[in-house]
Amino acid sequence: MPIKRKPHLSATFALLPTWFVAVVVFIGTMAWSIRLSFTNSTLFPSSTYVGFTQYVKLFYSAKWLASLQNVLIFGVLYVAGCLLLGFLLAAALDRKIRFESAFRTIFLYPYAMSFVVTGLIWQWMLNPTLGIQASVRSLGWETFVLDWVVNRDMAIYALVLAGVWQGAGLVMVIALAGMRGIEAEQWKAARIDGIPVWRIYVSIILPQLGPALAAAGMLLAMGVIKTYDIVVAMTNGGPGNSTEVPAKFIMDNLFGRQNLGLATAGATVLVLGVITAVAPFRYAIYMRNRAKGAA
C-alpha cells in the first residue's frame, strides 16, 4: 500500500516537469500537428480548414503509397529475419558450446552502433563497382550480381539485410535469457522420451519463449515505423521511390518541401498505425493481468 497521510507536496512538485512534458509536449504538440493536418498549411501554418483534403492528397501521392508498401515489406522481413536468426543463434549458443561469450559478443556488437553507421557500412559492402560484387567477379565468376543498393527491385532487401545484421543480436540476447530460465527437468524428461533436440526447441522451448519473443518483436516493430536514419544513410530513398519510407516522406515534406499540411497528415496516419498495432497487444496484456489478479 502507498504511504497515505497528508498530500505529498514534494513528490507532486518533483513530478511537475514530467507532467509538463506529458501534457504540453506530448499531447499538446500532437494535437497541434493533427490540427495542422486539416488545414492548407504549406510553408507556414495556416488556419484555413480544408477537411480531409490533405489526407486525400496523401493517398493519391505515388510516393506515399510506395513508402507504405516499402515499410510493410521491410518491416515484415526485418522483424521475421531478426526473430528467426536471433532464435537460431540463441539455440546454437544454448547447446553448451565453447567460446560462448566470444560468439555472443560478436553477434550483439552491431546493435551498439547507429543506423547511420550500419547503413554506410552496407552501402560500401554492396557497392557494385568496388564492393563484394567486384571481388567475387575477380575470382572468376564473371556474371555474379550483387547490385542491390542500385537496383530498384532489390534495394529494399539491401535495407533488410543491413537491418537484420544490426538487430538479430537483440533477439538472441532476449531468447537466450529465456532459454536459460527453462528448467533442466524439462530437458531431462524430453530426452528420456527420446525426442530429438530440434523437436524440443520447436515444441517445448519456443512456446515458452512466446512472451519474450513477442516483446522483442514489438520492440523491433516500433523501430520499423520510425525507420529513417538507415534509409537516409544507405539509399536516401532511391533508386526512384524504391526505398522511400513514411518517416522520411514526412521529414522531407516537413523540412524540405515545405508542405506542412501533407506532412502532418502523414504523421497522423503513422500515429494511427502505431495505435492500431499496439492496442491489441496492450489489451491482451491487460486482460491477462486482470485474469491473474482475479485468480
Added chain:
Amino acid sequence: MARLHPNGPRPTQITAGRIGLYAFLFIAALFFLLPLYTMVVTSLKTMSEIRLGQIFSLPQTLDFSAWATAWSGACMGTTCVGIRTGFWNSVAITVPSVALSVFVGAVNGYALSLWRPRWANVLFGLLMAGGLIPYQIFLYPMVRAMANVSLYNSLAGIILVHVIFGLPLVTLLFRNYFVSVPEELCKAARVDGAGFWRIFFEIMLPIAVPMVVVVSMLQFTGIWNDFLLGLVFAGRDNLPMTVQLNNIVNTTMGERNYNVNMAATILTAIVPLAIYFLSGRWFVRGIAAGAVKG
C-alpha cells in the same frame, strides 16, 4: 578429438550434429564480423588500392592518412574540417543529456513507485504512450515552440529535446527498479523525519547505483547514435557526429574517398563500441531491461 575438451564437465561426443552446430556458428560469426573487417581494411588502404576492387584484401601497406583526413580534413559540402567538430559536438550533447535524463528519470521512478501522489498512474500511462508515438508528429510544433523561447538550433535546446524524449524509457526503468525496493525502508525513514529529497539522495539513489549505470549506458549509446533529433534541433554549429558523418559520405562532390569515409564511420562507431566491449554484461542488462517493457 576428445582432446578438444580436456577438462569439460561432461565430454560431448563429436557427432555430425555437433559439427553442423559449430559450422553454423562460425558462418554466422563471419557474417557479423565481415562488415567490421571490411570497414577497417578499407580505411587503411589508399584510393588507388581501393580502385582495384578487392574489398576483402588486406592493405599492402598500413596507411593511416585516411584516418587523419577523416578526423580533421574531410569535406562536408565546401567546408573541410573533418569529423572532429562532430565528435566534440556529440560529447557536448551526450554528456549533459545523459546526466540530466538519468537524474530526472530516477526522481520520477522514485516518486511514482514509492510516493505515488495523486494521478501518478495517469502520468505514467501518458508517458508510456508518449514513448510509443513516432517523433514525426511532435517535431514541427516543437520546432516552433523552441524557436519562440530561443532554444531552437542551440546546444541547450538539443539537450532538452534528448531529455524529453528519453523520459519514457528512463522513467520506466527506474520505476520498475524502485517498485522492488521494500516500502518499509521508505516508511522508516519518514518516521525518522526524513523528507522526500533526503530519502531520495541518502537512501534511494545509493541503492539504485546499478540501475544508474545501466540506464546511463543505454542513454549514452542511444543519444550518441541519434540522427533525427540532432538533424532537426541542434543547428549548424552543434551538429552531432552521426549527422556530420552522413554529410561527409553522402553529399560529397566528385570522387568519393572510400577510405576516408570508412575511417570516419569507424570514428563515429568507436565510442558506443568501446562502451559495449568494455562493459558487455552491463550493456546486455540494459538491453534486457529496456526490452521487457510489455
